[in-house]
Amino acid sequence: MRQEIIKQFHEGHCLDAHKVxxxxxxxxxxxxxxxxSVYAPEAQRILVSGSFNNWEGxxxxxxxxGSWSIFIPGVTEWSLYKYKxxxxxxFWIEKSDPYAFACEVRPKVGNLVVDLxxxxxxxxxxxxxxxxxxxxxxxxxxxxxxxxxxxxGLFWMNYEELVHHLIPYIKDMGYTHIELMPLIEHPFDGSWGYQAHGYFSLTSRYGTPKxxxxxxNQCHINNIGVILDFVPVHFVKDDFGLRYFDGSxxxxxQNEKDANSQWDTQNFDLWKEEVRSFLMSSASFWMxxxxxxxxxxxxxSNLIYWHGNKQNGSNDGAVAFIRRLNYYLNVRYPGVTMIAEDSSDFPKVTHPTTDMGLGFDYKWDMGWMNDTLKYYALDPIYRQFHHHQLTFSMAYFYSENFILPLSHDEVVHGKGTIINKMWGSYEQKFSQVRNLYLYMMTHPGKKLNFMGNELAQFKEFDESTELDWFLLGFDAHNKFHRYIRDLNHVYFYHTALSNQDYAHPGFKWxxxxxxxxxxxxxxxxDEHSTVVVVLxxxxxxFEHFRLGVxxxxxxxxxxxxxxxIYNGNNMCNYFPLNSEDYPSHGYPQSINIRIAPFAGIMFEYRR
Incomplete structure (x- = not known):
């Protein structure tokens, strides 16, 4: 098996390099x-030193x-090691093992022998x-x-402790999945895991692999899916890492211009078959x-285009890698979900590789996110002149399988939090952010929200401090938190909001x-019901607003x-409304409804 894996590794079709x-x-x-064992074809000599040999080598x-290997008897689990x-x-350089299954907690960079x-x-x-x-x-x-x-409020919880806090919270709030920012080992907390070095190493910050x-395991038992952020674009420049690993x-x-990224990291050369195998094996390893x-x-987009810029042309080697990655993972793990965080207009991102697509299952709808947040920041006086910003998304929606993201990227670097982006006074911000989320949850597409959004947190994301849980002691935030929970459950249990997300009959203006x-x-x-939405x-x-149904x-x-109960003015439609033979909006039937300022409303018709 070892020789077959190595053969596939050099051919760029390997998902099991970590097994060798x-x-x-x-x-x-x-x-x-x-x-x-390590791959380092340009090395002249390699020593393994560790706690088992007094670091002698x-x-x-x-x-x-170009592969190097040795069996050392007597070495046990949790032994430390490095390569020289x-x-x-x-000249000699000291390196971390690219295929290590665990590392020391930063700032130390030693590797750990682990039985998985x-x-x-x-x-x-x-x-x-x-x-x-x-x-x-x-x-x-x-x-x-x-x-x-x-x-x-001060110290990291370990993975096991999080079971007792995170899982009950996710279930109560009505989320179906969690998406974890990268847990690949990384040296700098402030990179949030997006500048990594240990592609097979779970970060030791929060505990052990087991x-x-x-x-x-507990997430799955409780019917919660787990998605992991994966970064195949670039890696850290730190001397102990992948950069010039064997001196080459x-x-x-090889070209410094192509190697250096906009984040002061090193871009993976995705034209190299061994690099493709390294990253595909990493993805498979986590699954x-x-x-x-x-x-x-x-x-x-930084994979598709050189340096993420369409003007530089497409990086055909990286595009081929993406297709290969998605194809092989889909074959081996047919139920898993591949999501593209892509801001480009590259076609067929979520189309099958057999149709010359990239093979992703979903793509983040960055256009929807940008247009939506710009619109809600406008003074309502001017919104009539920007009406298209909330209708445009449906003009292109069926070209891909989109996810609507309000992610960590929107609440950092001085951008302000989601509630802070809303126009108006403190009270008006709350009214509009409730409206925004109802719009999001009823718009076609799957949903993603970053932690803290559900608290209406005014402080931007800071990896060094926990969420502002104390806000739940304030009436406005507590009621907003309840609103998000209730909205999530309405979304989950009303099938019309998700059953035909990517089929034209599922949505109509x-x-x-x-x-x-x-x-x-x-x-x-959907076949069971109709949900009518008014924003x-x-x-x-509007005390009397005629709405076609x-x-x-x-x-x-x-x-x-x-x-x-959500801190609103309680101007609602308390009783079921019978449609009337009064034509409106192109329909022969209509209902007469009340609409409060900045209100978002859902009505259900059941067959």
Whole structure:
């Protein structure tokens, strides 16, 4: 098997490189120990030194293909080790193992021998039923594990502790998935994991691999999917890492211009077959070893185009890598979900690779996010002149399978938080942010929200401090938190809001052109029910508003952003409304409704 994996590794079609390279506890000739293996074709000599040999160093043996290996008896789990590599010029460098399964907690950079086998998984039922949720609710809670909630408000919780806090919270709030910002080992907390070096190493900040397995296992038992952020674009420049690993540009581009990224990191050379195999194996490793349900691939536009700029042309080697990655992962793990964080207009991102697509299942709708947040920042007086900003998304929506993201990127670097982006006074901000979320949850597409958004937090994301949980002691924030929870549950249980997200019959405008009043209305459909949505984007109230409806019958208000339990003015439609033979908005039937200032309303018609 070893030789077959190495052959595939050099051909760029390998998902199992970590089963050959790295530090593996083995038994050879009746002796237990560890086999150390590393790929470094330009190295002249490689030593492995560690806690098991007083850091003296033992020579690895070179194979003809540039792989190096040695079995050392007596080495046990949790032993520390590093590689010392002699370059062609005779100088020595000290390196971390690219395939290590664990590292010391930063700022230390030593590797740890870890046994990843033997965990008692109880998620067989979940795995067997795992699916991509195209015609089901998908409501993702994005979080940074180190700063979601801290022990005593100060210290990182470990993976096992998070089981007792995170899982009950996710269930109560009605999210279907969590998306974890990168847990690949990384040296700098402030990179949030997006500038990494250990692509097979779970960060040791929050505990051990077995503790993380316990967290994932419990998520699955509680019907919570787990998506992990994955960064195949670039890696850190730190001397101990992948850069000039064997004295040559092994993982990065030879050309410095192509190698250097806009983040002061090194770009992976995705034309190299061994680099492709390294990253595909990493992606597969997280799915196989930790039962991860999907990957959100970071900065896809920087893969598609040289330095992320369309004017520089497409990076055909990276595009080929993306297609290969998605194809192989879909074959091996047919139920997992691949998500592209892509701000480009590159076509067919979520089309199958057999159709010359990139093969992702979903793509973040950055256009929807930008247009929406710009619109809600406008003074309502001027919104009538920008009415198209909330209708334009449906003009292109069916070109891809979109996720609507309000992610960590929108609450950092001086951009302000979601509630802070809203126009108006303190009270008006709350009214409008409730309106925004009702719009988001009723618009076609799956949903993603970053932690803290549900608290209406005014402070931007800071990885060094936990969320402002104390805000729940304030009435406005507590009621908003309840609103988000209720809205999530309405989304989950009303199938018309998700069953036909990517099919034209699932959405229809009732009135997309009422710019003068800044009122939007539309319907969501499936075979069971119809949900009619009305959004008022001004501080004007309407005591009698005639709304055309698609079916004759009874319409029940199932959500109103202005209920008093959500800190609204309680101008609601308290009783079910019978449609009348009064034509409106192109329909022969209509209902007469009340609309509060800045209200978002959902009515349900059941067949």
């Amino acid at each position: 390279y790295g530090a593996h506890l083995e038994k050879e000739k009746d002796q237990t120990g560890v086999r150390f 033992i020579d690895l043996h070179r194979d003809h293909d 590599i002699q370059k062609k010029d005779g 086998s033997g965990f008692n998984w109880n998620d067989k039922t979940w795995i067997s039923k795992r699916r991509k949720h195209f015609n089901e609710p998908m409501n993702i809670y994005e979080l940074h594990l180190g700063s979601w909630m801290k022990r005593d 503790q993380f397995m316990h967290l994932i 540009a092994l993982y990065e581009y 196989e070893t930790y039962h991860i349900d999907g990957l959100r691939v970071d900065a896809v 009732i009135d997309a052109d009422n710019a003068s009043q800044s009122i939007y209305s539309y319907q969501r459909e 008022n984007m001004t501080p004007n109230a 698609p079916h004759a019958g009874l319409y029940t208000e199932i959500m109103n952003t202005e209920k008093d």
